[in-house]
Amino acid sequence: MPVQYYIFLSMALFCIGIMGTLIRRNAIIIFMCIELMLNAVNLLMVAFSKMYADSSAQVFVFFNMVVAAAEVSVGLAIIVMMYRKVHSVDINILNRLKH
Amino acid sequence: MSIYEILFWFLTIMAISSALGVILSRNPITSVLFLIVTFFAISGHYILLNAQFLAIVNIIVYAGAIMVLFLFVIMLMNLNADVEPQKGRLLQLAGVIAGGVLFLVILAALKSATVLPLEKTSSDIGLIKNLGRVLFTQFVLPFEISSVLFLSAMIGAIVIGKKEETKNPLTP
Incomplete structure (x- = not known):
């Protein structure tokens, strides 16, 4: 299987994530689309690691997962706090950054 | 196949x-x-x-x-x-077009990229033994720093998600 197929697959996943970020209004769904984009990048890194027979890229995928986990914990805490204030996760209501 | x-x-x-x-x-x-x-x-x-x-x-x-x-x-x-309010049709169409155009641009740029064939022989680089050796020799400093990142994320999540206490009477 040539590596181009993996490149195109991760590009497709990344662009689906971008589309989801642009067309949805639910903040949690937007977070999930960001996770999807991070995973597309991870898949591309693993494919390149196989291509060059180098395991540094796989270690970077590991760090990528660390950053994603930290980002999700803080982001979901922010969303929960916002929901407590305004009782909505609609980003058109959340875009004022103060109540 | x-x-x-x-x-x-x-x-x-x-x-x-x-x-x-x-x-x-x-x-x-x-x-x-x-x-x-x-x-x-x-x-x-x-x-x-x-x-x-x-x-x-x-x-x-x-x-x-x-x-x-x-x-x-x-x-x-x-x-x-809950029924989520939707974005307008025009905005949704714009989002889909933006994502699709990005996909087309990257596809056109990478279609003629020169890549190596995927290695068939070296199949043991993804095993935990080799990965652990690389992680703890070459990348040991980022590994330790990521623990600090996790600690700060944990404290940040707790501080942000905490219920608001009663107002301090000293602050206006």
């Missing part, structure tokens, strides 16, 4: 269709479940690429921890029965 190619196309179709399901489904719970299916498909791709350790870690961390966190938050907010 070998079993490898059949598995590749099956996992690819599964990943892309469930990723479309994430952004198209109305119910947030359904979106989370589709995203878990996507992560399992990506883990299958990792196994096909001989990255067994990352496949297991992907399932444990993403499908096990992060998605449970998402589900927990959605159920805590009781959003599963």
